[in-house]
Amino acid sequence: MKNWPLWEIFIRSKQGLHHKHVGSLHAADAQMAIENARDVYTRRNEGISIWVVESDKITASKPEDNPELFEPAADKVYRHPTFYTMPDDVKHI
Amino acid sequence: MNNLLNYTIHLADNAHILGHRLGEWCGHGPILEQDIALTNISLDLIGQARSLYQYAAEIEGKGRTEDDIAYLRDAWDFRNVLLVEQLNGDFGKTIVRQFLFDAYNFLFYKTLRNSKDQQLAAIAEKSLKEVTYHLRFSSEWVIRLGDGTEVSHEKVQTALNDLWMYTGELFEMNDFEKEMAAEGIGVDLEQLKPLWQEKVDDILKTATLSKPENNWMQSGGKTGRHSEYLGFILAEMQFLQKTYPGQVW
Numbered sequence A: 001m002k003n004w005p006l007w008e009i010f011i012r013s014k015q016g017l018h019h020k021h022v023g024s025l026h027a028a029d030a031q032m033a034i035e036n037a038r039d040v041y042t043r044r045n046e047g048i049s050i051w052v053v054e055s056d057k058i059t060a061s062k063p064e065d066n067p068e069l070f071e072p073a074a075d076k077v078y079r080h081p082t083f084y085t086m087p088d089d090v091k092h093i
Numbered sequence B: 001m002n003n004l005l006n007y008t009i010h011l012a013d014n015a016h017i018l019g020h021r022l023g024e025w026c027g028h029g030p031i032l033e034q035d036i037a038l039t040n041i042s043l044d045l046i047g048q049a050r051s052l053y054q055y056a057a058e059i060e061g062k063g064r065t066e067d068d069i070a071y072l073r074d075a076w077d078f079r080n081v082l083l084v085e086q087l088n089g090d091f092g093k094t095i096v097r098q099f100l101f102d103a104y105n106f107l108f109y110k111t112l113r114n115s116k117d118q119q120l121a122a123i124a125e126k127s128l129k130e131v132t133y134h135l136r137f138s139s140e141w142v143i144r145l146g147d148g149t150e151v152s153h154e155k156v157q158t159a160l161n162d163l164w165m166y167t168g169e170l171f172e173m174n175d176f177e178k179e180m181a182a183e184g185i186g187v188d189l190e191q192l193k194p195l196w197q198e199k200v201d202d203i204l205k206t207a208t209l210s211k212p213e214n215n216w217m218q219s220g221g222k223t224g225r226h227s228e229y230l231g232f233i234l235a236e237m238q239f240l241q242k243t244y245p246g247q248v249w
Helices: A028-040 A063-075 B005-024 B032-061 B066-071 B091-112 B120-144 B149-166 B177-183 B190-206 B229-236 B239-243
Strands: A006-012 A020-026 A049-054
Touching: A006 B190, A020 A028, A028 A049, A028 B032, A063 B149, B005 B032, B005 B066, B005 B091, B005 B177, B005 B229, B032 B091, B032 B120, B032 B229, B066 B190, B066 B239, B091 B120, B091 B149, B091 B190, B120 B149, B120 B190, B229 B239
Parallel strands: none
Antiparallel strands: A006 A020, A006 A049
């Protein structure tokens, strides 16, 4: 069990549209990870779909890069589709 | 005594005692996720026991509750199979015991869904989903441990050798079971046996485990002749209700 990799767990709820990250756990392989996730993260009816990803397959951005990655987008209002008038007849776009 | 009542209590006792045994793992599992897995299974079984005891109380019609039936009977009035009262042992032994029972329980509930008794059929329908997962869980762990390291293989092979003599009773039909089957209410266990053997053979083969050759089987649980373990189980389980009768949370 010392060799079991860490897995990140994502659950989609019955009403949900996307999987949310709920936590992590150790398991020997993907199948065990799914079952462990089922036992640990869905016992209170949290969801109907499980994704498991080995933690070391996830690449995250570094917080120290935040200024160059994200701050420039803060004051570019022309990138938002807020000035387009929606015709009344068009639903669910 | 009423055959339907005995039958229902027998089913409830199986779930109740096995649920209790698994509950003993709470906080002692080898790793967090398996601790939760075993206690989840325990809760499922206790839930099944509750439904069955509630129905039993109704059938009996003497105003007793599920709690009275579960907590105030002595060992000789319990009708669970001997397999479920065996010790937990190590994780491997618990898994083997679970697998041998789950394979039976799955086939059992699958058939009981068609019972002429509506209530039993409904309980079977609901329980089948839970037991399908139990069987999946225990089968996989038998494979992981059997086809694992030398140590894990040896432990589960030993457990299998020890528990094998309790599997015969699962398919032994006593009088109330024969009566219930004849009435279309209960399950014909003889039909289940070959299917169970097939499933067990299949999993044991993948797990690189040898099926024990011993064919002599223990018996008696269904008619109240239990191992000494049941006494200790009940002493712990029933202590509160027997010492402080009528106690509530």
